[in-house]
Amino acid sequence: MNIEGKRIIVTGSASGIGASAMKALVARGARVAGMDLNDAAGAALAAAASLAGPGRASYQHCDVSQREQVQTAFDEAVDWLGGLDALINIAGVERKSAAEDISQDDWDLMFDVNARGTLNTNQVAFKHLRATAAQTAGGGGRIINFASAAGVMGVPGLAHYSAAKAAVLGWTRTAAKEWGKHGITVNAVAPGMWTPMYEHFRSRLDAAQLAAHDQMMAGQIPLGGRLGDPDRDMAPVLVFLVSDAARFITGQTLAVDGGLMIP
Numbered sequence: 105m106n107i108e109g110k111r112i113i114v115t116g117s118a119s120g121i122g123a124s125a126m127k128a129l130v131a132r133g134a135r136v137a138g139m140d141l142n143d144a145a146g147a148a149l150a151a152a153a154s155l156a157g158p159g160r161a162s163y164q165h166c167d168v169s170q171r172e173q174v175q176t177a178f179d180e181a182v183d184w185l186g187g188l189d190a191l192i193n194i195a196g197v198e199r200k201s202a203a204e205d206i207s208q209d210d211w212d213l214m215f216d217v218n219a220r221g222t223l224n225t226n227q228v229a230f231k232h233l234r235a236t237a238a239q240t241a242g243g244g245g246r247i248i249n250f251a252s253a254a255g256v257m258g259v260p261g262l263a264h265y266s267a268a269k270a271a272v273l274g275w276t277r278t279a280a281k282e283w284g285k286h287g288i289t290v291n292a293v294a295p296g297m298w299t300p301m302y303e304h305f306r307s308r309l310d311a312a313q314l315a316a317h318d319q320m321m322a323g324q325i326p327l328g329g330r331l332g333d334p335d336r337d338m339a340p341v342l343v344f345l346v347s348d349a350a351r352f353i354t355g356q357t358l359a360v361d362g363g364l365m366i367p
Contacts, residue, residue, distance in 0.1 A: 105343060105344055105347040105349050106132075106347065106348075107129065107132045107133065107134045107343060107346055107347050108132065108133030108134070108158075108159075109133060109134070109135070110129075110133075110134040110135070110189045110190060110346060110347075111134070111135050111137075111182075111185035111186060111187050111188050111189045111190075112129055112134050112135070112136050112137070112185075112188075112189060112190045112191070112192060112346060113136075113137045113138075113139065113178065113181055113182075113185075113188065113190070113191045113192070113225075113229065114126050114129070114136055114137070114138050114139070114192045114194060115138075115139045115140070115166065115168055115191075115192070115193050115194055115195035115221075115225055116139075116140055116193075116194035116195035116196065116250075117136075117138030117139060117140050117146055117149065117150070117163070117194070118138070118140035118141075118142040118143075118145040118146035118149060119140075119142065119145060119299075119300050120194075120297070120299035120300050120301060120334060121194055121250075121295060121297055121299055121334045121338055121339075122138070122140065122192075122194040122195070123145075123149050123334075124334035124335045124338060124339045125192055125194065125334075125338070125339055125342050126138050126149060126150065126153050126161055127149075127152075127153050127156070127335075127339070128335070128339035128340070128342065128343055129159065129339075129342070129343065129346070130153040130154065130156065130157065130158075130159035130160065130161050131153075131156065131157075131158075131159070132159065132343055133158050133159045134159045134346075135159055135160050135161075135185050135186075136150075136153070136159065136160070136161045136162075137161075137162050137163075137164065137181035137182075137184060137185055138150050138161060138162065138163045138164070139163070139164050139165070139166035139168075139177055139181070139195070140163075140165070140166070140195070141165065141166075141167060143163075143165050146163040146165075147163045149161075149163070150162055150163035151163075162181070162184055164177045164180060164181060165177070168193070168195045168217060168220075168221030168222075168224055168225055169216040169217050169220050169221050169224070170224075171224050174224040174225055174228050175228055178225075178228045178229065178232065182232050187232070187235075187236050188229065188232035188233055188235075188236055188245070189233075189236060189244070189245060189246065189346070190233075190245065190246035190247070190248070190346040191225060191226070191229040191233070191246070191247045191248070192248045192250075192342060192346065193221070193222060193225045193226065193229075193247070193248065193249050193250060194250045195217065195221055195225075196217060196218045196221070196250060196301075197213060197214065197217045197218065198214075198262065198265050198301055198304075198305065199213065199214065199262075199264065199265065200261045200262060200305065200308060201261065201263075201264070202261060203263040206263060206264050210264055211264045214264040214265050214267070214268040215264075215267075215268050215271070218265070218268035218269060218271075218272060219268045219271040219272060219275075222249055222271075222272050222275055222276075223275065226247055226249070226275070226279060226290070229247060230247075230279075230283060230288065233245030233246075233247070233286070233288050234283075234286050234288070237286045237287050237288060238286075240287075244287045244288070244348075244351070245286065245287060245288035245289070246288070246289050246291075246345060246346045246350070247279070247283075247288065247289065247290045247291070248291055248292070248293060248342065248345050248346065249272050249275070249276050249290070249291070249292045249293075250272070250292070250293060250295065251269050251272045251273050251276070251292040251293065251294045251357055252265070252266070252269040252294055252295075253294050253296065253359065253361060253364055253365045254266040254269050255267075255268075255269030255270040255271075255272060255273050255294070256270075256273070256294065256357070256365060257365065272292060273292055273357055276290050276291065276292040276355065276357070277355045280354040280355030281355060284354055287351075289350065289351065289353060289354035290354055290355065291345060291350075291353060291354060291355065291356050291357070291358065292356070292357045292358070293338075293341065293342075293345070293357070293358050293359075293360055294357055294358070294359045294360070294361060294365060295332075295334075295338055295360050295361060296325065296331050296332055296359070296360065296361025296362055296364045296365075297331055297332050297333070297334045297337065297338050297360075298330070298331040298332065298333065298334075299334060302331060318330075324364055325361070325362040325363055325364050326362060326363035326366070327362035327363055328362055330362075331361075331362070332360065332361070332362055337360060337362075338360055341358065341360050345358075
C-alpha cells in the first residue's frame with residue numbers, strides 16, 4: 105500500500121471526505137491536486153497538507169459539471185503533478201424532496217454535478233491515465249468514483265439523488281470493462297460517513313424527524329449504529345484503492361458504511 109510519489113487528483117477536496125482524503129494521501133507521500141468550488145477552504149487545506157508533508161498538495165477551482173473547467177483544471181493539475189496515476193472523484197451535491205415534489209431545477213442539479221460530473225472527470229482523467237499507462241510496464245491507473253447506498257437501495261426523500269448515484273454505478277461498471285485493457289481500474293465506493301453534507305441533511309429535520317432518523321440508523325448500521333468518521337474509516341480505504349495493492353480490483357462498489365448496505 106505504498107503510495108509515495110503517486111500523482112492524484114481529488115475533486116470535492118475542500119471539506120468532508122475530500123479534505124480527509126487529501127490529508128491522508130499527502131501524509132503517505134503522494135502529490136495531490138485538490139479541486140472544489142470553495143476556494144478559501146480548498147486553498148487553506150492544500151497549504152496545510154503541504155506544510156505537514158511529506159507529500160505535496162495544490163488547489164484549483166473547478167465545477168465538475170462544466171466540461172471546459174474540468175479540461176482546463178485537469179490539464180493544469182497534470183502539468184503540476186508531472187503525470188497522473190489516480191482520480192478520486194468525490195464532488196457531489198444532495199437535496200431532499202418528496203418524489204412528487206422534485207423540481208426540474210433540483211433534478212438537473214443532481215444529474216449535472218453527480219452524474220455529468222462523473223462523466224466529465226472520468227473522461228478527462230482517462231486521457232491522462234492512458235498516457236501514463238502507455239509509459240508504464242503493464243499499464244496502470246486508478247479511478248474511484250463516489251456513489252451512495254441511495255443509488256443501490258433508494259432513500260425516501262432523495263429520489264433524484266438516488267437516481268443520479270445509480271447512474272454513477274452503471275457508468276463505473278461499464279467504464280471498468282472498457283478501460284481495463286489499458287490497465288486502468290474503475291471502482292466506486294458507497295460511503296456511510298458523517299460529513300458536512302450529512303450535517304446539512306440533519307439540520308433540515310425537525311426534532312421528531314431527527315429522533316426517528318437516528319433510531320432508524322441505530323437499527324440499520326450494525327457497527328456502532330451511526331455513520332463513520334472520514335479520517336478513521338474512509339481515508340485508509342482510499343489509500344488502498346489508489347495503491348498497487350488494488351491493481352486486480354475493478355468494476356466494484358465497495359460499501360464503507362458499517363454494514364448499512366448489507367443485502
